[in-house]
Amino acid sequence: MNSQFIDALNELEKEKGISKEVLIEAIEAALISGYKRNFHSAQNVRVDIDRENGDVKVLARKTVVDEVIDPRLEISLEAARQINPNYQLADIVEIEVTPKDFGRIAAQTAKQVVTQRIREAERGVIYETFVDREEDIVTGIVQRKDQRFYYIDLGKTEALLPINELMPTESVKQGDRLKVYITKVDKTTKGPQIFVSRTHPGLLKRLFELEVPEIFDGVVEIKSVAREAGHRSKIAVYSQNEDVDPVGACVGPKGMRVQTIVNELNGEKIDIVKWSKDIETFISNALSPSKVLEVEINEEERTAKVIVPDYQLSLAIGKEGQNARLAAKLTGWKIDIKSESQVGSE
Structure with a gap:
């Protein structure tokens, strides 16, 4: 030398x-x-x-x-x-x-x-770059697939998208561009392993943060998210500023903001509801688009009995119980839905 x-x-x-x-x-x-x-x-x-x-x-x-x-x-x-x-x-x-x-x-x-x-x-x-981006969105290109993962090219490294973390309603092929949510970054002897998801509720939350300036600026706050990826989601939003409509801000002019997110999520339906510290009001809002007549809550057991018009019962419960299930996830309360006639006959 x-x-x-x-x-x-x-x-x-x-x-x-x-x-x-x-x-x-x-x-x-x-x-x-x-x-x-x-x-x-x-x-x-x-x-x-x-x-x-x-x-x-x-x-x-x-x-x-x-x-x-x-x-x-x-x-x-x-x-x-x-x-x-x-x-x-x-x-x-x-x-x-x-x-x-x-x-x-x-x-x-x-x-x-x-x-x-x-x-x-x-x-x-690479590890330091991506460990700071856990719970963030990155865009990558689908490179290849094996029995367990899709491999997503992020430029200087690859991310691993487990097959069960791809939405059931979408199929991807080599060369497709995808927005993915970083769930975990591990340090290994072969370099950093970056795990990403398309089904995580955090993906929906981050998409709204990117698409809605009022959320990014802190004027509108996302309180909770419930998601059945590829099918339907609910997101509860709130603003301390009484002059700001948090739901309207997320929907956007002519529905453009939410539509952009729906398109990114391959047509996943998204209900945007207004959060309230009054739990009866919040549960009522969470069951949107169904109308609610009355909410009776049990604080100790965190359960709620919800009464809806007869003609709204199937809408409140949703297909295979999806609307009620998502409302329960969104609020953190167990929800029992009854129609007016069911309550009257009890």
Whole structure:
């Protein structure tokens, strides 16, 4: 190795932020292993790389003793004082044992170590970038599929979209662009693993935050989300500003804002309801589009009995109980729906 190699390490430090000293120490450690492996040496050695000119030396480290038992690890006091008369017993003497062709091994080892450290540094940057984006939306391109995952190209890395995290109403093919929600970022020996979803309620929440300026600005607040991905969702919104209609802000002019989100979610129906701290009102709103006549609540059991007009019963319950189920998820209360005639006959 030579001064050009040291210059290259200096450039790496500037460009990649990888410490030159850390790299040199890693190369020295790798060269010790390389020396012992290639030259079948069991002696205690240290490798020293000159920080200015790149020269590499292998130094055997021997302890000064009265009587030498293992010459690979020990040196007599007499022999040590021939090197330097100041040596005492138990001192460590370093003797250069650099093999003739060690420069070639050093260059190969250095290249491998630097390449590995660059790869690790780049993985670290990718991890730091995406770990800060957990619970956020990214756009990627579908690359391929296996039995468990769709692989989504995010530019510098790939994300894993589990097959069961794709909405049941959509099918995707290679080359399709998708907005996905980052659920988890793991650090592994092979680099960061980024897991994404199309079914997570957080995707709906983030889409509204991106599409509705009033939510982004904090004027309108998303209080809760209930989602059956690909079929139907409910989102409860609220504004402390009485001059702002939170539902209207989310629907947008001529319904354009919510329609953009519906299109992104492949036609998923979205009910936007007004949140209220009065639980009877909130439960009534949550059962939209059904009309509600009365709500009776049991605070202790967090249950609500809801009475609706006879002709609204099927709408309130929804197809296969979906509307009632989503309203219960949205409010956090167990909801029992009865028609007027059912209550009258009890």
